[in-house]
Amino acid sequence: MIKGRLCLAWICEQNANVPFSRALKQASVAGMNSFDEMDAFDGASLSSRAMAARPTPYLEGLNPAQREAVECLNGPVLMLAGAGTGKTKALTARIVHLLNTGSARTNEILAVTFTNKAAREMKERVGGMLGQPAEGMPWLGTFHSVCVKLLRRHAELVGLKSNFTILDTDDQVRLLKQLIRAEDIDDKRWPARMLAGIIDDWKTRALTREALPASEAGAYNFRGPALYAQ
Ligand SMILES: Nc1ncnc2c1ncn2[C@@H]1O[C@H](COP(=O)(O)OP(=O)(O)O)[C@@H](O)[C@H]1O
Numbered sequence: 165m166i167k168g169r170l171c172l173a174w175i176c177e178q179n180a181n182v183p184f185s186r187a188l189k190q191a192s193v194a195g196m197n198s199f200d201e202m203d204a205f206d207g208a209s210l211s212s213r214a215m216a217a218r219p220t221p222y223l224e225g226l227n228p229a230q231r232e233a234v235e236c237l238n239g240p241v242l243m244l245a246g247a248g249t250g251k252t253k254a255l256t257a258r259i260v261h262l263l264n265t266g267s268a269r270t271n272e273i274l275a276v277t278f279t280n281k282a283a284r285e286m287k288e289r290v291g292g293m294l295g296q297p298a299e300g301m302p303w304l305g306t307f308h309s310v311c312v313k314l315l316r317r318h319a320e321l322v323g324l325k326s327n328f329t330i331l332d333t334d335d336q337v338r339l340l341k342q343l344i345r346a347e348d349i350d351d352k353r354w355p356a357r358m359l360a361g362i363i364d365d366w367k368t369r370a371l372t373r374e375a376l377p378a379s380e381a382g383a384y385n386f387r388g389p390a391l392y393a394q
């Protein structure tokens with residue numbers, strides 16, 4: 165029986181079909197400043213050449229399964245193992261391996277965690293392995309922080325402004341109460357929390373006001389859809 169919670173460790177790579185000029189840039193970011201451009205034409209891939217040239221101390225001390233996960237850079241790897249068995253160690257080594265081989269730049273690596281503590285730990289561990297702070301990794305963070313960053317960057321695609329605010333549960337209910345009162349609805353009979361629950365359900369199902377099925381029209385005394393639109 166596997167003890168502890170199972171953890172899914174995932175890294176998204178962006179290294180397919182990297183144009184030559186960009187590959188060169190990646191290589192220099194990875195510290196290959198003495199790279200001769202003509203060397204790229206002699207048949208060996210950039211990453212294998214980089215691998216040969218750079219030491220890989222982070223691979224030492226990994227067990228065979230960890231090492232396999234770290235060195236398999238083409239495509240996804242799923243690590244399922246119990247708590248304390250070395251998933252984070254392998255994941256951080258894989259990030260360092262991506263950087264060290266010039267397969268990706270720091271801003272091309274997406275690494276998400278569930279908790280702030282885990283994100284902090286991951287940054288520290290990557291920094292420790294790199295021998296410098298991992299500050300240049302904008303996409304290493306919790307699901308929440310990474311998603312909000314994406315949303316702010318592309319807010320206009322979902323009809324938001326990039327400076328949108330995030331309300332906590334109490335503020336959500338307070339705001340809904342104001343809307344409900346402005347609509348002259350008796351919030352004793354139709355509590356704001358009930359509307360908050362209905363809206364939460366619609367958002368979870370990715371339903372916009374326009375996409376609400378007819379069967380939802382009666383929600384919150386038939387006022388739900390209109391209030392949702394506000
Ligand atoms: N192959 C290994 N050899 C020795 N120690 C290891 C190895 N893999 C992981 N560890 C150590 O075991 C501890 C737990 O590893 P960690 O990667 O945090 O596990 P997990 O993320 O699965 O909970 C850490 O202190 C880590 O340094």
Ligand SMILES: [Mg+2]
Nearest residue numbers: 248251252253
């Ligand atoms: Mg872990």
